[in-house]
Amino acid sequence: MSESERDFTLSNRAQTFLHEMVPGGAHTNARGSDQYPEGMAPIIVRGDGARVLDVDSNWFVEYGAGLKAVTLGHGYEPVVRRVCEAASSGVNFTRPSVWEVRAAERFLEMVPTADMVKFAKNGSDVTTAAVKLARAATGRDLIAVCRTQPFFSVDDWFMATTSMASGIPRAVRDLTVHFDFNDLESLRTVLAQHPGQIAAIVMEPATGTREPQPGFLEGVRELANRDGSVLIFDEMICGMRWSSAGAQAVYGVTPDLSTWGKALGNGFSVSALAGKRDLMERGGLNTDESRVFLLSNTHGAETTGLAAYLAVADTYAERDVVTEMEAAGQKLQIALLDVIESAGISEYLSVFGRPSALVFGTRDAAGAPSQEYRALLLQELLRHGVLCQSLVISAAHTDDDIDVTVEAFRRASAVYARAIESGTTYGYLAGRAVAPAIREFAAPRRLEVQA
Structure with a gap:
């Protein structure tokens, strides 16, 4: 699906059903729809390596998979095989x-x-x-x-x-x-x-x-x-x-x-x-x-979890998974910092942390940490095929995945820069700001949407 066709109709419908059945609409706070731009919280069908497919047939490069749990990629065959072996003999x-x-x-x-x-x-x-x-x-x-x-x-x-x-x-x-x-x-x-x-x-x-x-x-x-x-x-x-x-x-x-x-x-x-x-x-x-x-x-x-651990341990013994993640994360960080600098917004958008566990920081035109600008960045990245609450990488991220991410950041940074120049996300962010996962009250502040 091209960027111009990308929509979230089926995801939004499924999310509405979830809110009717499940408190918070998700089984983990950090997975909640309030963590994503309004109307842009994908419902995932499956994953493959570092990419995920949602119910609207949108593919995304995904970071921080499984809340930082997936380091070898979705559907990693040696783990899946070992889990199936264990399950077939009793759980x-x-x-x-x-x-x-x-x-x-x-x-x-x-x-x-x-x-x-x-x-x-x-x-x-x-x-x-x-x-x-x-x-x-x-x-x-x-x-x-x-x-x-x-x-x-x-x-x-x-x-x-x-x-x-x-x-x-x-x-x-x-x-x-x-x-x-x-x-x-x-x-x-x-x-x-x-x-x-x-x-x-x-x-x-x-x-x-x-x-x-x-x-x-x-x-x-x-x-x-x-x-x-x-x-x-x-x-x-x-x-x-x-x-x-x-x-x-x-x-x-x-x-x-x-x-x-x-x-x-x-x-x-x-x-x-x-x-x-x-x-x-x-x-x-x-x-x-x-x-x-x-x-x-x-x-x-329960046997499948232990079998998964053993397969992961085998992989770490066979490959230097930690070094792979560090190298990929370093490559990603260098490229993104260059994009951000080229857009002239280094004071407002940052990518920092250990290369294998990168995060991004968003600030408004006054230089204050901003959930509105975070929502704007996430909105633009989703539009261009990147799903990320952070930039925590895995050993499954390929050079192509990183290239897609860098291009998405390039386009998102251009919008971010215009919003900074105008001093507001009004006209750029379609809906409310995102909100911290742990907070006392439910409703994040809703933004006025430009007609």
């Missing part, structure tokens, strides 16, 4: 399967800083399990969370700290305190304000946009040791993207517990809690302490 049993033995052995080989691992189906569950272990081991209640990082769990201990704390008791909210990334003094202050009370320090070792400053992670490790707190690294994004052994291997700082997901299964549902034996065994049978009810659920060891 769930009354006893552990051989897939559990194989996956645990492989994970501990891949992440040598961990002594034990337990698998589950999503990141929230394993991160909350890590928090529970920390509280059990320390006898403390408070959790210190890095507030300059966006998300750790759907559970109350974390959501109480966000703008979507409705339904969470005040007493729960008071159990989570905060510190800032790359700011050791903020962590020292929190520990001093709550001496002997903090069970765990929870953080990502890095993000796509912020690397740890020299000595920061080492300082966090030292403060955790001194205070007797459990250090938990959230490796949901970094794991399998910074390295197959996680960001902890890149930076040389070992946490007490770490949590994994996303790229672990190339989009299939599998996550992991890993860490030191003395902590992990509190959820097992080899302990004299009060046992922790740790990740005991029906589908935690």
Whole structure:
């Protein structure tokens, strides 16, 4: 379908049905239609490599696939084959399967800083399990969370700290305190304000946009040791993207517990809690302490997720997937920065971050961060065949995919530049602005649409 013919009629119809049946119209906030320009939220039929097809027969080059979970591409044959093999022999049993033995052995080989691992189906569950272990081991209640990082769990201990704390008791909210990334003094202050009370320090070792400053992670490790707190690294994004052994291997700082997901299964549902034996065994049978009810659920060891992980691990062993993503991301970033500079809007539109986890920033004519201009950029990219909430790349992105993206940015930048020059998105953006996925109230501000 050509750009002039591209429309979203069937997607809009399906999205309307979803809103009637599903709260929010999607099963994940970040996938909601409010994250996309009005009337331009594609409903996906299938994917192939780094491209996706929607119900209106529009093909898009897609970034951040599966909320950063797909690093090998959609329909990656070795993963699909291994999953089908597992499924054909049974998906769930009354006893552990051989897939559990194989996956645990492989994970501990891949992440040598961990002594034990337990698998589950999503990141929230394993991160909350890590928090529970920390509280059990320390006898403390408070959790210190890095507030300059966006998300750790759907559970109350974390959501109480966000703008979507409705339904969470005040007493729960008071159990989570905060510190800032790359700011050791903020962590020292929190520990001093709550001496002997903090069970765990929870953080990502890095993000796509912020690397740890020299000595920061080492300082966090030292403060955790001194205070007797459990250090938990959230490796949901970094794991399998910074390295197959996680960001902890890149930076040389070992946490007490770490949590994994996303790229672990190339989009299939599998996550992991890993860490030191003395902590992990509190959820097992080899302990004299009060046992922790740790990740005991029906589908935690469902065979297809574990099979997907094993196929992903094989691929990472055969190919340098991380280097492939870094190289493709670097090529994309250089090209896009050149496009943006040529359009004269470098002060207003930026592409930054680790090459394998790029994001873009949008500012208005006054130089302030802007959701309206973000919506305008997304609108123009969709019109020209690119679907992206970020520019998080995969090893499936080809040179052709990057060329399509660069051309789409070239055209989008021209519109963006005109909007900046006029000082408004009026006449350029057809509808409301996009909105943050985690916010207190539902309706983002609606923009007046030019006739």
